[in-house]
Amino acid sequence: MENxxxxxxxxxxxxxxxxxxxxxxxxxxxxxxxxxxxxxLISDLHGNKYIPPMAIAAFGLQIVIDFxxxxxxxxxxxxxxxxxxxxxxxxxxxxxxxxxxxxxxxxCRFVTIKIISRNTKRNIIMTTRSTITMPEITPNx
Amino acid sequence: xxxxxxxxxxxxxxxxxxxxxxSGDFNPIHLDEDFAKTTQxxxxxxxxxMVAASISEALTIQFGINWIxxxxxxxxxxxxxxxxxxxxxxxxxxxxxxxxxxxxxTKNNDQIAITGKASIPEN
Numbered sequence: 001m002e003n004x005x006x007x008x009x010x011x012x013x014x015x016x017x018x019x020x021x022x023x024x025x026x027x028x029x030x031x032x033x034x035x036x037x038x039x040x041l042i043s044d045l046h047g048n049k050y051i052p053p054m055a056i057a058a059f060g061l062q063i064v065i066d067f068x069x070x071x072x073x074x075x076x077x078x079x080x081x082x083x084x085x086x087x088x089x090x091x092x093x094x095x096x097x098x099x100x101x102x103x104x105x106x107x108c109r110f111v112t113i114k115i116i117s118r119n120t121k122r123n124i125i126m127t128t129r130s131t132i133t134m135p136e137i138t139p140n141x
Numbered sequence: 142x143x144x145x146x147x148x149x150x151x152x153x154x155x156x157x158x159x160x161x162x163x164s165g166d167f168n169p170i171h172l173d174e175d176f177a178k179t180t181q182x183x184x185x186x187x188x189x190x191m192v193a194a195s196i197s198e199a200l201t202i203q204f205g206i207n208w209i210x211x212x213x214x215x216x217x218x219x220x221x222x223x224x225x226x227x228x229x230x231x232x233x234x235x236x237x238x239x240x241x242x243x244x245x246x247t248k249n250n251d252q253i254a255i256t257g258k259a260s261i262p263e264n
Binding site: 027030031033034035036037038039040042050052053054055057058059061062065066070072073074075076077078079080081082083084085086 | 148150156159160162163164165166168169170176180188189190191193194195196197198199201202205206208209210211212213214215216217218
């Protein structure tokens with residue numbers, strides 16, 4: 001994959017991208033199966049099921065990975081989730097990603113990405129911070 | 142000391158492929174043996190978020206709505222999980238606290254894959 005992004009130019013607080021995903025029943029089913037998740041989906045008072053929080057975080061992180069064209073071999077070294085409220089399966093999740101740290105240590109670049117997830121009423125449902133590390137690459141001029 | 146229900150499972154190649162499709166993460170370090178041979182690990186590894194899902198699973202089983210509505214989790218990925226390895230997720234309350242838990246995912250060789258801290262609001 002051609003790498004066109006100069007990661008050294010990503011600045012702290014820089015807004016990276018925004019994207020919305022409808023996390024539907026099929027997405028949740030595939031996620032639960034692939035993670036062998038044996039927990040019951042939690043329901044609201046009407047029997048509607050909530051999305052597992054780690055799925056919300058995983059789908060959000062993938063948006064950023066795609067956006068940044070992260071090079072092959074990039075590793076995930078840390079993850080933080082702060083949940084504000086649950087969200088039902090089938091609802092739209094609005095993701096907004098920004099950079100919170102960007103540094104180089106031992107020839108590896110460490111980038112922390114903050115993702116704020118909101119529901120359709122624009123209320124925050126979750127804030128995540130994902131730290132990834134990738135080999136430091138000097139882009140061609 | 143208050144312990145969280147532990148869960149165990151074996152991570153296999155089929156699940157890693159399924160997780161790649163479900164999450165959209167097709168990084169070859171998880172899927173391509175030839176590419177993985179060129180990395181520091183020498184073979185394919187499971188997605189970190191796939192392994193981390195087992196912590197959320199255990200917290201959901203134990204705390205239900207309290208976890209999914211106001212929980213907090215901070216984890217570090219310490220070592221990779223390879224296809225065929227069994228992982229066990231455990232947690233216990235921190236000394237003097239009933240709602241802060243240390244959590245970890247260990248492998249069948251006793252190596253730690255993930256460590257971290259979870260905070261669950263009390264009712």
